[in-house]
Amino acid sequence: MIPRVRTAVLISGRGSNMSALIEAARSPDFSAEIVLVLSDGPAAAGLLLARKLGVAAEAIDFRAYAGKPAFEAALAARLTAASVEIVCLAGFMRVLSAPFVERWRGRLLNIHPSLLPNLRGLNTHERALAQGLVEHGCTVHLVTAELDAGPILARARVPVLPGDDARALAARVLKEEHRIYPQALDAVARSLRAAAPGGL
Ligand code: GRF
Numbered sequence: 001m002i003p004r005v006r007t008a009v010l011i012s013g014r015g016s017n018m019s020a021l022i023e024a025a026r027s028p029d030f031s032a033e034i035v036l037v038l039s040d041g042p043a044a045a046g047l048l049l050a051r052k053l054g055v056a057a058e059a060i061d062f063r064a065y066a067g068k069p070a071f072e073a074a075l076a077a078r079l080t081a082a083s084v085e086i087v088c089l090a091g092f093m094r095v096l097s098a099p100f101v102e103r104w105r106g107r108l109l110n111i112h113p114s115l116l117p118n119l120r121g122l123n124t125h126e127r128a129l130a131q132g133l134v135e136h137g138c139t140v141h142l143v144t145a146e147l148d149a150g151p152i153l154a155r156a157r158v159p160v161l162p163g164d165d166a167r168a169l170a171a172r173v174l175k176e177e178h179r180i181y182p183q184a185l186d187a188v189a190r191s192l193r194a195a196a197p198g199g200l
Contacts, residue, residue, distance in 0.1 A: 002197060004033040005189035008084040010075075010092040011039050015046020016174065017090035017111055017181050022053045024182030032189035036082045038075065040094055056082075062094065072100045085192065088185060089143065098145040108143040109188060111181045113173050115155055116141060120148035125166040125173065136160050136169060138177045140184035153184040 007025070009018045018037060025034045037050035037057035050057035060078060065071040071094075079087065089110040101108060114124040116139040128136040137157040144150035156176035160169060 002193055004031055005085050005192055006035045006083050007032040007086040007088060007185065007189065008036040008038060008079055008082065009034060009050075009088045009090050011037060011044050011046040011090050012041065012093040013044055013046060013091045015044065015049045015090065017177055018046050018088075019049055019053065020178035021088060021090065021182055021185060022050065022055055024186070030182070030186055030189075031193055032086060032185050036078070036084060038078060040071075040092065046091075068094075068097060072097060076100065076103070086185070086189060088181070090181070095147060096143070101143055101145050104143070106142060107188070107192065109153070109181075109185060110141055110143050110148075110150075111177050112139045112141065112148050113170065113177065115139060115157065116148055116152060125169045128160060128169065129164065129166060134160050136173060138173050138180065140181055153188065154180040156180045 009021055011018050022034045024030055025032055034055050037046065037055055039047050039059045040062045042059040042061055044059065047057040047059060058078070060071065060074050062071050065074060086107045086109070087104055089108070114128065115135070115137040119127055135157055137155060139152055140154045141152045142150040156179065158172045158176055
């Protein structure tokens, strides 16, 4: 049997996308395996959720390091020690440096709650409403040094409905996030495995 691609998920918060990835990876047909969840602080609720779902989860507390390079070195060491091949950002609220991103080129994914290239950055649901958009959605993309600008892997559209507030819109988008992120990870893992059948 071809080994599944060892994948880590980086979170900062509740971890609902992380949970969708872990659930999807339970299927024997899924080409990635979630081997590790890391957060940038101990308060991330997703850590407990990951452990409940049977996945090793650890905090690498950003505040314990002298700065971003030291934090990222700790992150990299942990990922390497776990033989991770793909990293999925799922509500990870830190911008990773260009050298880190370069090291993971083609193997670092992110989910963003807008139809990129529209609405890069934060508060996408509020901005979609403020701009009077009739359509909104989410995007899975490869991470590059420029924020929310890497190659797009998958997008899903949702309507903006009359009476929507940011919360209602976010919930509609989140449902789609949980659908397309596992699909995109599966596709990236499958092509990675096809290129390097024995692992990296
Ligand atoms: C999601 O909306 C994701 O698109 C964004 O941050 C949120 C994380 O939510 N990057 P969760 O922690 O996956 O529930």
